[in-house]
Amino acid sequence: MQILSNDRIWICPAKNMVKIHPDQALPVDSSAGEDKSSLYMTTEQKSFTIWMRSLVFHTKGCTVFDSKGNLIYRVDNYDSKSCSEVYLMDLYGEILYTLRQKKLGLFKSLEGYNSTGTRFRLRKNFKISPSGSSSSYKVVMGSSRDDTQQSCYKIVNRGSVFTVEDGSGRLVAEVKKKQSNINGLDYGEDVLTMMVEPEVDHSFIMGIVIAYSLLKCKL
Template sequence: MQIFSNDRIWVCPEKNMTQIHPVLALPMASGAGEDKSSPYLTTEQESFTIWMRSLVCHSKGCTVFNSKGNLIYRVDNYDSKSCSEVSLMALYGEALFTLRQKNSGLYKYWEGHNSTGTIFRVRKNFKIWPNGSSSSYKVSMGSGKDDQQSCYKIVNNKSVFTIEDGSGRLMAEVKKKQSNVNGLDFGEDVLTMMVEPEVDHSFIMGIVIAYGLLKCKL
């Protein structure tokens, strides 16, 4: 059985494994609606499909498709959930962000950096959260450990989590993907990520990967 959606992926149960494939596996080309200074910025809201599996056999990781069904990001360079370093890569293996597990006292966090000098850290926010059904994670920028640094926030509310900037502005939302045909979801390991305009989605993806590693989802 094949289930089609608007972003051109299909799911075909084969034995006990669900497989997701794009119609096209091409790098994202620049065009209308994109900032030509960066292939990772758009002027409009953009959706992505995150499959929490690697396309490389016997490898852990995840695969990310854009709204056209093109493979745009992948993580498949490790083979264990207990790894301490992973790379978020573009289609042909260019490392966009390298993420490393760090320890600070009683808690662990993940630090990411890229070749342009962007550094971020994702850790659990241990402050009391008003809504008992929600939890939050802090994303700090820079190489220091001062809590007054510019930061972002991940808010997890059941099956949906959002990424917000310091002023509370929504940057991205991630939730389970549902079929546009019958409303059924594709399973726990297939997600939809909506990224707001003028937001670097490679940076957002780096945060999502770090968050998944903290939650032991990768």
């Protein structure tokens, strides 16, 4: 059972109630004229809670909170997993990234772009992992189809955890199932924690994570 109360989201197992984000939520500063790009650049490691549910009735999507419980991102504008176009928005409904599914032959990919010109393409990496215990997806920046000429990121899936790495292999973000601090209670498979490293645009990372979830049919 799920309850919405005072802009709070509660997950209610039989006799217990678990909040998926902390007690105190602070208002987000929406000062006019502010450079919004600075809102999304991390200065230190940041934690986010991703709830793979939309707050809008009868739509599919997800809701993202920061560590203080503020609503930061939302996707709630489609009603089918086969939807060809999805929008990552801020809490006010402003579109940050447009995500479009593409199909070339037998293989699907997903392209994302924003109003400032940032573009990326996500597709499965068909190189076999040496250990055989992980799979990966390649994130190619820019609009060119020549992957060798573009800077890249990579998503590596290791079971219940997946990471985002830059072209040099540096960890940029990690996403895994959110753990409850209350013994015996479980948030469920649709509540995740995303840790984003310093000096990273977390709106871009969120765009990649949403694209990955769509390709994996997790969203």
